Amino acid sequence: MSVEILDGATIVNFLQDEEAFSVSVRNRFARLDTDNDGLLSYAEMLKELQSLRVLETHFGIDVEPDPDELAQVYESLFVQFDHNLNGTIDRDEFKKETRQMMLAMADGLGFVPVQMVLEEDSILKTAVERESNKLAA
Numbered sequence: 001m002s003v004e005i006l007d008g009a010t011i012v013n014f015l016q017d018e019e020a021f022s023v024s025v026r027n028r029f030a031r032l033d034t035d036n037d038g039l040l041s042y043a044e045m046l047k048e049l050q051s052l053r054v055l056e057t058h059f060g061i062d063v064e065p066d067p068d069e070l071a072q073v074y075e076s077l078f079v080q081f082d083h084n085l086n087g088t089i090d091r092d093e094f095k096k097e098t099r100q101m102m103l104a105m106a107d108g109l110g111f112v113p114v115q116m117v118l119e120e121d122s123i124l125k126t127a128v129e130r131e132s133n134k135l136a137a
Helices: 008-016 018-032 042-051 067-081 091-109 123-136
Strands: 002-006 114-118
Touching: 002 123, 008 018, 008 091, 008 123, 018 042, 018 091, 018 123, 042 067, 067 091, 091 123, 114 123
Parallel strands: none
Antiparallel strands: 002 114
Protein backbone atom coordinates (compact mmCIF):
# COMPACT_ATOMS: atom_id res chain seq x y z
CA MET A 1 0.00 0.00 0.00
CA SER A 2 1.03 3.55 -0.56
CA VAL A 3 -0.31 7.00 0.18
CA GLU A 4 -1.10 8.89 -3.01
CA ILE A 5 -2.57 12.26 -3.92
CA LEU A 6 -5.39 12.27 -6.44
CA ASP A 7 -8.52 14.11 -7.43
CA GLY A 8 -11.50 13.53 -9.67
CA ALA A 9 -9.56 14.61 -12.75
CA THR A 10 -6.99 11.85 -12.16
CA ILE A 11 -9.77 9.27 -12.38
CA VAL A 12 -11.67 10.88 -15.27
CA ASN A 13 -8.51 11.27 -17.38
CA PHE A 14 -7.65 7.62 -16.76
CA LEU A 15 -11.13 6.49 -17.79
CA GLN A 16 -10.88 8.56 -20.97
CA ASP A 17 -7.71 6.66 -21.91
CA GLU A 18 -9.65 3.63 -23.13
CA GLU A 19 -6.54 1.53 -23.75
CA ALA A 20 -5.02 2.11 -20.30
CA PHE A 21 -8.34 1.55 -18.54
CA SER A 22 -9.09 -1.61 -20.53
CA VAL A 23 -5.67 -3.10 -19.80
CA SER A 24 -6.03 -2.33 -16.11
CA VAL A 25 -9.50 -3.88 -15.93
CA ARG A 26 -8.40 -6.92 -17.93
CA ASN A 27 -5.47 -7.49 -15.54
CA ARG A 28 -7.63 -7.06 -12.43
CA PHE A 29 -10.29 -9.39 -13.82
CA ALA A 30 -7.65 -12.03 -14.63
CA ARG A 31 -6.31 -11.91 -11.04
CA LEU A 32 -9.82 -12.39 -9.67
CA ASP A 33 -10.78 -15.18 -12.10
CA THR A 34 -8.97 -17.91 -10.18
CA ASP A 35 -10.52 -20.80 -12.12
CA ASN A 36 -9.79 -19.10 -15.48
CA ASP A 37 -13.28 -19.68 -16.88
CA GLY A 38 -13.70 -16.05 -18.03
CA LEU A 39 -16.39 -15.41 -15.40
CA LEU A 40 -16.34 -14.23 -11.81
CA SER A 41 -18.40 -16.21 -9.36
CA TYR A 42 -19.57 -14.72 -6.09
CA ALA A 43 -16.77 -16.57 -4.28
CA GLU A 44 -14.15 -15.13 -6.65
CA MET A 45 -15.54 -11.61 -6.38
CA LEU A 46 -15.96 -11.75 -2.60
CA LYS A 47 -12.28 -11.08 -1.87
CA GLU A 48 -12.42 -7.96 -4.02
CA LEU A 49 -15.60 -6.80 -2.31
CA GLN A 50 -14.11 -7.44 1.12
CA SER A 51 -11.09 -5.32 0.23
CA LEU A 52 -13.44 -2.32 -0.06
CA ARG A 53 -14.03 -2.50 3.71
CA VAL A 54 -17.44 -0.94 3.20
CA LEU A 55 -18.71 -1.19 6.79
CA GLU A 56 -15.54 -2.08 8.63
CA THR A 57 -14.33 1.42 9.37
CA HIS A 58 -15.96 4.49 10.81
CA PHE A 59 -13.94 7.61 10.02
CA GLY A 60 -10.79 5.48 9.78
CA ILE A 61 -11.39 3.55 13.01
CA ASP A 62 -11.95 -0.19 12.68
CA VAL A 63 -15.34 -1.37 13.90
CA GLU A 64 -16.87 -4.84 14.16
CA PRO A 65 -19.67 -4.95 11.55
CA ASP A 66 -22.76 -7.12 11.88
CA PRO A 67 -21.92 -10.25 9.80
CA ASP A 68 -25.46 -10.50 8.38
CA GLU A 69 -25.48 -6.85 7.34
CA LEU A 70 -22.05 -7.21 5.78
CA ALA A 71 -23.15 -10.31 3.83
CA GLN A 72 -26.16 -8.37 2.49
CA VAL A 73 -23.93 -5.51 1.39
CA TYR A 74 -21.55 -7.87 -0.45
CA GLU A 75 -24.45 -9.65 -2.15
CA SER A 76 -25.92 -6.30 -3.18
CA LEU A 77 -22.59 -5.15 -4.60
CA PHE A 78 -22.22 -8.42 -6.52
CA VAL A 79 -25.66 -7.92 -8.07
CA GLN A 80 -24.64 -4.38 -9.02
CA PHE A 81 -21.91 -5.92 -11.21
CA ASP A 82 -24.03 -8.84 -12.48
CA HIS A 83 -26.07 -6.83 -14.99
CA ASN A 84 -27.80 -9.83 -16.56
CA LEU A 85 -28.42 -11.46 -13.14
CA ASN A 86 -27.10 -14.86 -14.23
CA GLY A 87 -25.02 -15.35 -11.06
CA THR A 88 -21.66 -14.61 -12.67
CA ILE A 89 -19.83 -11.50 -13.84
CA ASP A 90 -18.21 -11.46 -17.28
CA ARG A 91 -15.39 -9.10 -18.18
CA ASP A 92 -17.71 -6.66 -19.96
CA GLU A 93 -19.99 -6.39 -16.90
CA PHE A 94 -16.93 -5.97 -14.67
CA LYS A 95 -15.56 -3.21 -16.90
CA LYS A 96 -18.86 -1.33 -17.17
CA GLU A 97 -19.52 -1.36 -13.43
CA THR A 98 -15.92 -0.53 -12.56
CA ARG A 99 -16.20 2.50 -14.85
CA GLN A 100 -19.46 3.57 -13.19
CA MET A 101 -18.01 3.22 -9.70
CA MET A 102 -14.89 5.14 -10.65
CA LEU A 103 -16.96 7.93 -12.20
CA ALA A 104 -19.00 8.13 -8.99
CA MET A 105 -15.77 8.28 -6.99
CA ALA A 106 -14.42 11.04 -9.26
CA ASP A 107 -17.65 12.97 -8.83
CA GLY A 108 -17.44 12.60 -5.07
CA LEU A 109 -13.80 13.69 -4.93
CA GLY A 110 -14.29 16.69 -7.14
CA PHE A 111 -11.19 18.60 -8.13
CA VAL A 112 -9.65 19.16 -4.72
CA PRO A 113 -6.62 16.86 -4.26
CA VAL A 114 -6.89 14.35 -1.42
CA GLN A 115 -4.50 11.83 0.09
CA MET A 116 -5.64 8.25 -0.15
CA VAL A 117 -4.12 4.91 0.81
CA LEU A 118 -4.09 2.69 -2.29
CA GLU A 119 -3.24 -0.95 -2.80
CA GLU A 120 -0.30 -1.46 -5.14
CA ASP A 121 -2.24 -3.47 -7.73
CA SER A 122 -5.44 -1.42 -7.63
CA ILE A 123 -6.98 0.29 -10.62
CA LEU A 124 -6.82 3.62 -8.76
CA LYS A 125 -3.08 3.16 -8.19
CA THR A 126 -2.71 2.56 -11.94
CA ALA A 127 -4.59 5.82 -12.61
CA VAL A 128 -2.27 7.75 -10.28
CA GLU A 129 0.85 6.19 -11.85
CA ARG A 130 -0.43 7.06 -15.34
CA GLU A 131 -0.90 10.68 -14.30
CA SER A 132 2.54 10.80 -12.65
CA ASN A 133 4.18 9.38 -15.77
CA LYS A 134 2.44 11.94 -18.00
CA LEU A 135 3.58 14.79 -15.73
CA ALA A 136 7.16 13.47 -15.68
CA ALA A 137 7.31 13.24 -19.49
